[in-house]
Amino acid sequence: MNERFILEELQDAVAVITLNRPALLNAWHAPMRAMLVEAFRRAEADSSVGAIVLTGAGEKAFGAGQDLNETKTFDPERAEEWLKEWETLYDTMRGLSKPLIVALNGVAAGSAFQVALLGDLRIGHANVRMGQPEINSGIASVTGPWIMREMIGLARTIDLTLTGRLMDAQEAHAIGLINRIVPQEAVLDEALTLAAELAAKPPVAMRLDKARFREMTEVGFRDAIEAGIRIHRQSYATGEPARMMEQFLAERAARKPSA
Numbered sequence: 001m002n003e004r005f006i007l008e009e010l011q012d013a014v015a016v017i018t019l020n021r022p023a024l025l026n027a028w029h030a031p032m033r034a035m036l037v038e039a040f041r042r043a044e045a046d047s048s049v050g051a052i053v054l055t056g057a058g059e060k061a062f063g064a065g066q067d068l069n070e071t072k073t074f075d076p077e078r079a080e081e082w083l084k085e086w087e088t089l090y091d092t093m094r095g096l097s098k099p100l101i102v103a104l105n106g107v108a109a110g111s112a113f114q115v116a117l118l119g120d121l122r123i124g125h126a127n128v129r130m131g132q133p134e135i136n137s138g139i140a141s142v143t144g145p146w147i148m149r150e151m152i153g154l155a156r157t158i159d160l161t162l163t164g165r166l167m168d169a170q171e172a173h174a175i176g177l178i179n180r181i182v183p184q185e186a187v188l189d190e191a192l193t194l195a196a197e198l199a200a201k202p203p204v205a206m207r208l209d210k211a212r213f214r215e216m217t218e219v220g221f222r223d224a225i226e227a228g229i230r231i232h233r234q235s236y237a238t239g240e241p242a243r244m245m246e247q248f249l250a251e252r253a254a255r256k257p258s259a
Helices: 030-045 076-094 111-118 133-137 143-152 154-163 169-174 184-199 203-238 240-255
Strands: 006-011 014-019 051-056 061-063 100-103 107-109 121-124 129-131 166-168
Touching (some): 014 030, 014 184, 030 076, 051 061, 061 111, 076 203, 100 111, 107 111, 129 169, 133 240, 143 203, 166 169
Parallel strands (some): 051 100, 061 107, 100 121
Antiparallel strands (some): 129 166
């Protein structure tokens, strides 16, 4: 596998990790998830790294979420494996001892929204949109509502989950999901500056603070994974996700201008 779905760069004490499928708005598939896990593990093991910045390639999207061309073919068994792949990625992110800054260069939707929320702090610009539109493509949401409820409460979680709407940057900032809004061209630089500031903090205190945040949310996380396996097996057994994803992809293709 020669394609580099994840790019890695070291800038002083900051590891910069970039989601790199810009033609598909950095949508996830299994190889990309696996590469991201390994990138996080390398940054965690590298003693020269004091902080991590995660961003997306291109100007349109941090990440559009799941690549539906992958999930539309799932049966219940593959859906369970898929949830376990996400468990590995989320577990790796939650176990980082180093601060993780998310530089939101564009839309963060579905599982990319969840990944953004698993960062410690988020920098975005005025045109960023964020949300959980999975219901629109027939995917039941389980891990998304878990992390959203931890951060914004149940009422807003129900709103975003059932409507599938995307918040604009101003709303996301007002409820604490984007920490700073800066000009679009300054997002990465601002994230790097903040990451360098956090990298200079006492590392033991940083590690212990982050470990405590993980402890505080661990029961809910494990419950979400267990529920996700159960719910996605049930969902995929009905055939609804495959039908809805095919419909969603067909409608999206029809909206694209012909060459």
